Amino acid sequence: MTEQSPIRLNLGCGGRPLRNYINVDMDTLDQIRERYPNQPFENDLVVLQYNLFDLPFEDNSVDEIRSEALIEHLSFVEEPKFFNEIIRVLKPGGTLYLSTVDFEKTAKQWLAAEDDWKGFYRDDEEAIREQHWFGTYTYKPTNRWGYLAATIYGSQNGAGQFHTNCYTSKKLRAVCNYLGLEVNKIEHFQWKGDRDHMLGLTATKK
Numbered sequence: 001m002t003e004q005s006p007i008r009l010n011l012g013c014g015g016r017p018l019r020n021y022i023n024v025d026m027d028t029l030d031q032i033r034e035r036y037p038n039q040p041f042e043n044d045l046v047v048l049q050y051n052l053f054d055l056p057f058e059d060n061s062v063d064e065i066r067s068e069a070l071i072e073h074l075s076f077v078e079e080p081k082f083f084n085e086i087i088r089v090l091k092p093g094g095t096l097y098l099s100t101v102d103f104e105k106t107a108k109q110w111l112a113a114e115d116d117w118k119g120f121y122r123d124d125e126e127a128i129r130e131q132h133w134f135g136t137y138t139y140k141p142t143n144r145w146g147y148l149a150a151t152i153y154g155s156q157n158g159a160g161q162f163h164t165n166c167y168t169s170k171k172l173r174a175v176c177n178y179l180g181l182e183v184n185k186i187e188h189f190q191w192k193g194d195r196d197h198m199l200g201l202t203a204t205k206k
Contacts, residue, residue: 008022008064009022009024009057009089011024011067012052013047014035015032017047024047024049024050025047026159027160028047029041029046032047053078053082053085060088062090063091063094063095064096065089068099070098070100071167072101073160073162073163073165075164086179093204093205098200098201100198100201101151101198102169102198103152103167103168104168110148110149113141113148114144116143116144117134117135118136118143119135121133128157133145152166167199181204181205183202187199
């Protein structure tokens with residue numbers, strides 16, 4: 001009898017589908033390619049459109065769940081559904097890793113930036129290609145109405161990209177305590193190495 005391979009989920013994979021994981025996203029791989037035209041994706045990667053709130057896995061059957069930059073897109077109503085579904089499918093001793101915007105640091109950054117509005121947000125192809133943020137064309141967090149506003153509210157370039165929730169390290173610890181997850185680590189890092197203050201949570205189901 002052969003040992004069953006571990007079940008590893010990558011929920012809301014977006015532009016970061018992983019090999020040896022079951023990648024789940026609202027978009028197909030072809031749609032993800034359209035969303036990230038400058039990013040290469042191998043042809044044999046599989047991205048499935050499972051319901052995040054009703055995953056097709058038995059109770060206590062999943063070894064690992066990853067979810068990067070997803071939970072800030074879930075509404076207050078969807079938030080408990082998502083976390084309760086994770087608890088349902090994750091094995092005791094199974095690992096959860098997720099990342100999300102560090103809202104506390106981002107809010108402080110926003111307050112410290114210059115309040116200099118330059119133009120309305122655009123979502124035409126040229127604006128998206130040139131990274132137009134409310135009249136600015138930069139990721140630098142020097143202007144409240146530039147990329148910082150998009151960090152808080154989402155990029156607005158397509159369905160599912162809006163941010164509808166927020167997290168701090170203290171809230172993540174409280175959520176884990178409420179759900180019976182043991183926090184192993186909460187780390188602070190920057191998305192893509194140069195922008196977006198992020199939180200990375202690693203926790204284990206008790």
